[in-house]
Amino acid sequence: MTDINKDPLTGKATTGHIWDGIQELDTPMPRWWLNVLYATIAFSVLWWVLYPAIPWFSGYTAGVLGYNSHGVYAEQAAAAAEAQKVWVDKIAASTTEQVNGDAELLNFAMSGGKALFNENCAACHAPGGAGRTTYPVLADDDWLWGGNLAQIEQTIRHGIRAPGDEESRINIMPNFGTDSILTAPQIADVTAFVMSLSGEPADAAAAGRGKEVFTANCVACHGEQGKGNLELGAPNLTDAIWLYGSDAKTIAAQVAKPRHGVMPAWEGRLTDAQIKMLAVYVHALGGGQ
Amino acid sequence: MIDPTVSTTSLYADHVKIYPQRIWGRFRVIKWSVLGLLLGLYYLAPWLRWDRGEGRPDQALLVDMPARRAYFFWIEIWPQEVYYFAGLLILGAVGLFLATALLGRVWCGFTCPQTVWTDLFLQVERWVEGDRNARLKLDKERWSPRKLRLKVTKHAGWLIIAAATGGAWVMYFNDAPTLLRDLALLKATWTQVGFILLFTATTYLLAGWAREQVCIYMCPWPRFQGAMFDEHTMLVTYESWRGEPRGKKKAKDTEKLGDCIDCDLCVHVCPTGVDIREGQQMACIGCGLCIDACNSVMAKLQRPLELITYDSLSNSAARAVGKPVQYKFIRSRTIIYAAGLVLVVAAMLFSLSTRATMDVTVQADRSPLFVKLGAGEIQDGFTLKISNKSPQPMEYRVSATGIDGLAIKVIGADPQALRVAGDSVGTFRMLLKAPRQSLARKSTDITIGAVNLTTGEESQHGAIFSGPEADHD
Numbered sequence: 001m002t003d004i005n006k007d008p009l010t011g012k013a014t015t016g017h018i019w020d021g022i023q024e025l026d027t028p029m030p031r032w033w034l035n036v037l038y039a040t041i042a043f044s045v046l047w048w049v050l051y052p053a054i055p056w057f058s059g060y061t062a063g064v065l066g067y068n069s070h071g072v073y074a075e076q077a078a079a080a081a082e083a084q085k086v087w088v089d090k091i092a093a094s095t096t097e098q099v100n101g102d103a104e105l106l107n108f109a110m111s112g113g114k115a116l117f118n119e120n121c122a123a124c125h126a127p128g129g130a131g132r133t134t135y136p137v138l139a140d141d142d143w144l145w146g147g148n149l150a151q152i153e154q155t156i157r158h159g160i161r162a163p164g165d166e167e168s169r170i171n172i173m174p175n176f177g178t179d180s181i182l183t184a185p186q187i188a189d190v191t192a193f194v195m196s197l198s199g200e201p202a203d204a205a206a207a208g209r210g211k212e213v214f215t216a217n218c219v220a221c222h223g224e225q226g227k228g229n230l231e232l233g234a235p236n237l238t239d240a241i242w243l244y245g246s247d248a249k250t251i252a253a254q255v256a257k258p259r260h261g262v263m264p265a266w267e268g269r270l271t272d273a274q275i276k277m278l279a280v281y282v283h284a285l286g287g288g289q
Numbered sequence: 290m291i292d293p294t295v296s297t298t299s300l301y302a303d304h305v306k307i308y309p310q311r312i313w314g315r316f317r318v319i320k321w322s323v324l325g326l327l328l329g330l331y332y333l334a335p336w337l338r339w340d341r342g343e344g345r346p347d348q349a350l351l352v353d354m355p356a357r358r359a360y361f362f363w364i365e366i367w368p369q370e371v372y373y374f375a376g377l378l379i380l381g382a383v384g385l386f387l388a389t390a391l392l393g394r395v396w397c398g399f400t401c402p403q404t405v406w407t408d409l410f411l412q413v414e415r416w417v418e419g420d421r422n423a424r425l426k427l428d429k430e431r432w433s434p435r436k437l438r439l440k441v442t443k444h445a446g447w448l449i450i451a452a453a454t455g456g457a458w459v460m461y462f463n464d465a466p467t468l469l470r471d472l473a474l475l476k477a478t479w480t481q482v483g484f485i486l487l488f489t490a491t492t493y494l495l496a497g498w499a500r501e502q503v504c505i506y507m508c509p510w511p512r513f514q515g516a517m518f519d520e521h522t523m524l525v526t527y528e529s530w531r532g533e534p535r536g537k538k539k540a541k542d543t544e545k546l547g548d549c550i551d552c553d554l555c556v557h558v559c560p561t562g563v564d565i566r567e568g569q570q571m572a573c574i575g576c577g578l579c580i581d582a583c584n585s586v587m588a589k590l591q592r593p594l595e596l597i598t599y600d601s602l603s604n605s606a607a608r609a610v611g612k613p614v615q616y617k618f619i620r621s622r623t624i625i626y627a628a629g630l631v632l633v634v635a636a637m638l639f640s641l642s643t644r645a646t647m648d649v650t651v652q653a654d655r656s657p658l659f660v661k662l663g664a665g666e667i668q669d670g671f672t673l674k675i676s677n678k679s680p681q682p683m684e685y686r687v688s689a690t691g692i693d694g695l696a697i698k699v700i701g702a703d704p705q706a707l708r709v710a711g712d713s714v715g716t717f718r719m720l721l722k723a724p725r726q727s728l729a730r731k732s733t734d735i736t737i738g739a740v741n742l743t744t745g746e747e748s749q750h751g752a753i754f755s756g757p758e759a760d761h762d
Contacts, residue, residue: 130656
């Protein structure tokens with residue numbers, strides 16, 4: 001039972017609550033404060049009416065103002081595209097060389113290229129062009145089809161072995177093993193020779209025999225010194241970079257029945273300016289020439 | 290002691306309107322002077338000009354939100370230097386503690402914007418509706434054309450002041466002359482107008498309607514100021530030893546009564562409606578108007594002044610028993626607050642005077658951490674940012690140290706002369722190349738330095754150069 005008393009010292013009323021013999025003075029809140037609470041409740045009801053609020057069996061109450069965050073996003077995206085237009089138009093009208101030489105355009109292309117790369121390219125080539133097994137690293141200085149701006153742009157535009165693109169880059173390395181062009185010992189020898197080209201540990205006698213196999217079968221594309229040929233997309237075999245792996249087993253497998261990567265053509269999927277921004281971005285990743 | 294008349298109690302208190310009476314005296318003069326000074330500063334400060342050179346804002350005090358810059362005369366603050374603002378807040382807090390420990394609630398009584406604007410609004414109310422008794426009478430009257438006219442005039446006056454207040458606030462965030470012209474030509478943006486309306490509304494509500502309710506219920510500061518008081522703090526004090534027992538003076542019992550004649554003038558002039566004779570209380574803002582009121586009465590009665598006065602608790606107790614009073618402003622509490630104040634000021638001055646006009650930050654690429662190049666070297670990619678806080682464009686020479694044979698390349702620029710526009714941040718893609726044999730560990734600490742080619746100023750930033758595991762190639 002609670003008794004509402006007057007505190008003898010202050011003459012104020014108490015709330016009647018007693019804890020361990022201690023009573024609480026009643027120091028009431030102002031009524032306007034309570035009214036502010038009611039006002040906020042009324043405000044929230046108004047908000048339910050004006051804005052999307054209550055989930056329903058299908059969808060939600062849309063609110064009489066017709067506001068939703070998707071609409072705001074669409075507006076802001078359109079406004080951003082409008083604001084970027086001046087730069088995008090400039091890039092569309094320039095060559096990649098010109099974009100690369102202009103500090104302002106380069107800055108814009110790097111940002112745009114990064115976003116485009118993450119959306120379209122990173123699935124295979126990994127963010128930053130770090131590459132994955134069988135997908136080339138784009139940040140190093142080893143290029144299959146050439147690493148200057150025009151060559152990179154061409155590769156992005158038309159892809160590699162892209163079905164349906166006449167201008168796509170294409171080469172086919174013969175199946176030296178499965179088509180019985182070379183015997184198994186010959187493949188082992190030429191593998192040893194290829195490894196010796198880049199200073200990998202290899203049996204010297206086998207490599208010596210392999211040199212003849214190489215000269216007879218491989219120099220047409222990979223060159224006398226094995227330095228490759230950008231025109232044909234033939235890899236440089238003398239450097240430290242290996243797309244499929246640098247061990248004997250992987251190299252022998254690649255000679256016997258080569259794997260061939262495919263990259264889609266981006267012309268038609270991306271705009272001209274987007275392709276140019278991507279080319280400039282990839283060129284700047286670390287190995288552009 | 291159970292009182293049967295108090296059987297129910299409301300959880301909420303109804304608003305009791307306060308009608309402060311006009312009074313003139315020492316503290317009223319101080320309050321008007323402080324009010325004039327503060328309002329003058331507030332309204333005039335945005336109009337001060339400060340030449341910063343071509344194409345830059347020439348307003349001495351400006352917070353430029355869209356450009357992310359704050360200007361204070363010769364100081365220009367970037368967003369990452371917002372700690373200066375935090376420093377100002379700490380300075381304000383410690384200053385407030387010191388002032389409160391010395392002189393009680395002088396902030397509340399004289400300088401708080403709530404007090405200043407309430408004072409101004411009250412004066413308008415007095416001009417229009419008259420003094421306390423006239424206002425009490427007017428509010429009890431039935432509605433009449435006269436009452437309507439007075440009320441409309443008062444609220445119109447309040448709204449004009451409120452609009453001027455909100456308008457001046459927005460001047461600190463925009464170029465003042467341009468904004469005033471835009472407002473006059475109805476060309477101001479909705480953002481600007483919206484903020485003016487917002488601050489107009491808050492000023493009107495807080496100074497016109499809420500008044501002492503803000504101090505009593507909304508403001509946290511009165512609730513813990515008691516912690517800064519001690520027995521030597523100078524406070525608005527009723528010298529109860531002299532005043533009590535209070536009562537109207539009649540010839541027969543003069544000897545038994547104290548100096549207080551219980552005229553209640555001290556209560557009538559109080560802007561928060563408290564009775565100072567009940568002692569220190571939270572609702573007392575320490576403005577001293579009750580001192581003016583009591584002195585005016587004591588002077589008329591030709592009794593000693595200062596029945597209500599600025600006094601410390603210990604002095605009041607000493608006076609009561611006729612001991613000498615002692616003013617003790619230097620105490621451990623005030624020394625600590627003053628030392629804190631000096632420390633914060635010194636730290637801020639040091640930080641401001643040694644403030645760099647350039648800053649270098651380097652962030653290593655997360656993917657790839659490193660790449661192996663055809664010839665076997667290891668290459669890492671970095672994002673290099675150089676902040677040029679000077680108004681002129683500058684060129685910087687960038688260097689990287691920490692690994693033998695480290696080679697530096699910046700995409701689209703010359704690392705020997707990187708150009709960064711004035712008052713902006715230059716962002717560059719930087720590639721560092723290290724010979725394989727120079728890398729002893731998976732990650733190596735390196736230092737990226739930049740030198741301003743014009744001024745010679747230097748700045749450095751640490752970074753990590755990643756490479757392959759040391760034990761296999």
